[in-house]
Every structure is written in structure tokens, then in C-alpha cells.
Amino acid sequence: MATKVIAGKTVNVNEEGYLLDPNEWTIDIAHEIAKEEGISLTQKHIDVINFIRDKVLKGETLSMRSISKSGVVTVKELYELFPGTPLKLACKIAGVQKPASCV
């Protein structure tokens, strides 16, 4: 387990830079991780992040489908907001673990 200083706060992260404890997350941390990933957060980004945090903290499973059905964003928009691998990227910025895809 490693620690990292993000936005002036020391947090526990895994080897890929995901926060281990979602409660250590702050909106400043989100902005800073996003910047490292080349994303400047807009309100739309933050809506997605709040949705993800809400689901994960309630212990619900997160999938591309659950986000697209949420009414927050479509999958297409999700790709525009978080290019490449949107779910992983959005989770990282939201301070939650990468969704564990079941084998």
C-alpha cells in the first residue's frame, strides 16, 4: 500500500493510483486526478462522479449499463467526458476502486 499527496492531502492509493478509501476523497482530489489524466472537470463530469460515488458507497454494482440507464449521461457522452476507458477513468477520479469485472 502506498500513500500519495493529492491536492495537499495524503491519501492511500493502489499501484494504479486508485484511492483505497473512498472516504478520503475530496472534490479537490478529483480535480487534481482529472488534471493528471488530461481532463478538466465540468459540471457534467461531476454529475457522473457523484452518481458513481453514490452507487459504490451503497454497495451496488457499477456497470456501463447502470450509468447509461441512470439518466445522468448516455454511454456516448460518457466516452466524450472520459475518453478511452471511461468507466475506469471516472472511477479513478471519483475516488473509488476500479469496477471489478467478474471472470
Added chain:
Amino acid sequence: MKRIVILGGGTAGTIMANKLRESLERNDWDITLIDKDKTHYYQPGFLFIPFEIYKKQDVIKPKMDFIPAGVNMIFSEIDSIDAENNQVILQDDKHIKYDILIIATGTDIRPEETPGLKDKLWYNKIFDFYSLDGALALRDFLRGWDGGTMVVNIVDVPHKCPVAPLEFSFLADEFFTKKGIRNKVNIKYVTPQPGAFTKPRANKMLSGLLEEKNIEIIPDFYIDRVDNEKSSIIAYDGREIPFDLLTVVPLNMGSDAIGRSGLGDDLNYIPTNKYTLQSEKYENIFVIGDAANLPTSKAGAVAHFSSDILYENIMSYIEGRPLNAKFDGHANCYIETGYGKGSLIDFNYETEPLPGTFPLPGIGPFGLLKNTKMNHYGKIMFRWMYWHLLLPGKELPIEPLMTMAGKCEKC
């Protein structure tokens, strides 16, 4: 008289009916099994049908052959579960009361959820191999196909039998080679996952095999739609892959009856305690097999291993004891790799598939994450075990919980 109702007479439901009927007094407990279909499908066999290794008759038997005497069988669609009032409502509005409900309604393919998938090209140039109809249609198509680009696409995870699309690709490589047209067939393995498999060591081994067999992996491809005019699949990020033959694993979802009852998540899987297999919401509802949202494979082996744990917990529940049996997510999959060889993975919630050997008294050992003839025989032998030992709920020489014996963590 109290009543246990089991929804679904597939692998999990049939095993539970057999186990429970054997030990519960008939004067005390009525056991009712409800299923819509009179045929039991050996689903692991579908994969072999397109390549004419198995025939239709090899994978179907009447469900009644596996239902023990003393189990009340109802063939009907389920409308919904009224959990607040402990009753199941059938399509004809008949109400069936229960004291304990076991949900084993499984998961199924939903091609209609992907735009353009179930359209003009469906069963014309696009096939699934997760239904008997799909496997048979693909067999007929392959008889007359002389080559082109074959795309193997996974729409989303989780889907049942996570290794099946890999096995399909390996068997296709052998099939086209033996047919003498492998040089005219371009096989592409297109997946929303970051690689061939999610766990690192198995991924390394299986990616290596794909490469060895000249099958191209295209990872992180999340399909948006199928363009029927251009005969191509298009991802959300705009990437487009043309195909001459698309073999697809459509989106998998749990039963609509679960959705209608408000018991499922966004894919109709039921939130279930991953150790006790009790529903998170109702203490007299238990969930087994693919219908549950457990973080392990959706596969017959998991249904089988977890049946021992569920059986113990239901007996405890009946006797008012705490549910002490804990499932570990144990999964065990033979992976056909073509040319009469196979590989084997064995894992659970905590332990990824590791290399080593897998002990099986009297027959094994099998090689874990190795490509051997012995593993292939294991798979072939399994069909017999499935019909004769597994469904009737008899003892198999495999422990339900995963063991580290033979596994090598540092290899």
C-alpha cells in the same frame, strides 16, 4: 405442511430439488419446482455444435428425467414474485404460496438490447452460440462458408461461462485449419475487457494461446451498434470493425420476472449474500446460480459447488440455527483449446486462477493453466458426469470449497 418453491429447473434448481427431496420428510415439506421449459439443455455442449463435434441430441434431455419422485413439477412462465406476501404468481394468475423460496432462474442472452444486432443479418451473418437455435444456425452457415473475417464479439460482462468465447475461437481455428481454409479466415477476438481474461496469470496464458493461433485480440471495445448495411460493428468510441461472420455473446440478463418483481439490479440479478446465498432483502428467499449477483463466474460449476453450501444453510434455516456454511465463490472451468487439448482454471472470490495441478481422486491430476490432452478428456468426461451424477445431486469427487492443494502461488 410447509412448502419450498424452487424457481427454475436448470442446473442449480434441479440439483437443489434432488438434494432437498432426499432429506426432507414428505409429510412435513412439499417441494414445488417451476420452470417454463420441458427440455433440459446441457449448455456447455452448445459450443461444440457449430463444429459438428456434438449433435442436438447430445445436449437435450427431458427435464422430467431429473426431477425426483415427490417433487411437484409445474411447467409455467412466472409472472412475478410477491415477496411481501410469500407467494409466486404464475402467468395464468395462479398464486403459489411458499415458506422458503429458492430462486434459480439463471441468465439469458438479450440480442435485442444492442441496436442492429437482432436485425436483417441475425442468423444470416450474425449468430450466437449461447442458444441451441443459434448454435445450429451457425453450424448450417459454416457448412457453406469459404472464408473471410470472423469477428468474435462480447457485448458486455458478466456473461455466462466466461471462457466460452475463448474456447469458441480456439475450436474455430482448428475447424478452419482442418477444412483447409484457415489461410482465408481472419479471426478477431473483440472484447470490452482490457484483455483475453480479467485475472493476470490466466490472461497471460490465454492471450499467449490466442497469439499462437494467430487470433487477433481487440480489447476495450464496447459495442454501441451493428451496421447491417455495411456489415460492421461500431464501438461507442467510434471504432468500426467490418465482418463477414459475426459470432456474438449478446448482453446477458436475469429473468424479466425478477425485474417485474423489483428484486433485481439493472441486469435483473438479485442482490445476494455472497457467503450464505440468502437474499439481501428477504430472509426466506435464497438465490443460487446465475440469477445471483455474486462476484464470481456465472457457470454450472459455481451452481454445483454452491449447492452444497445452500443445502446446509437451508437445513439450518429450517431448524432455526444460524447460517454457518459459507460459499467461497469456487469456480472450476475446463477450457477447450483445440486439437484435443484443454486447459483448466480453478479459483474463488479471493484467489485468482493459479498454475499447478488439480487433484481428482482416481482420475487426475489435471494441469492448471496448462494445455494438455488430459484436460480435454476431463471436459469430455464431464458431460456424462453432468447427466448422471451432478443433476441428481450425487456426490462428486470434488470438494465444494476451493483448495490450495497443487496450486503454486509463486510460479
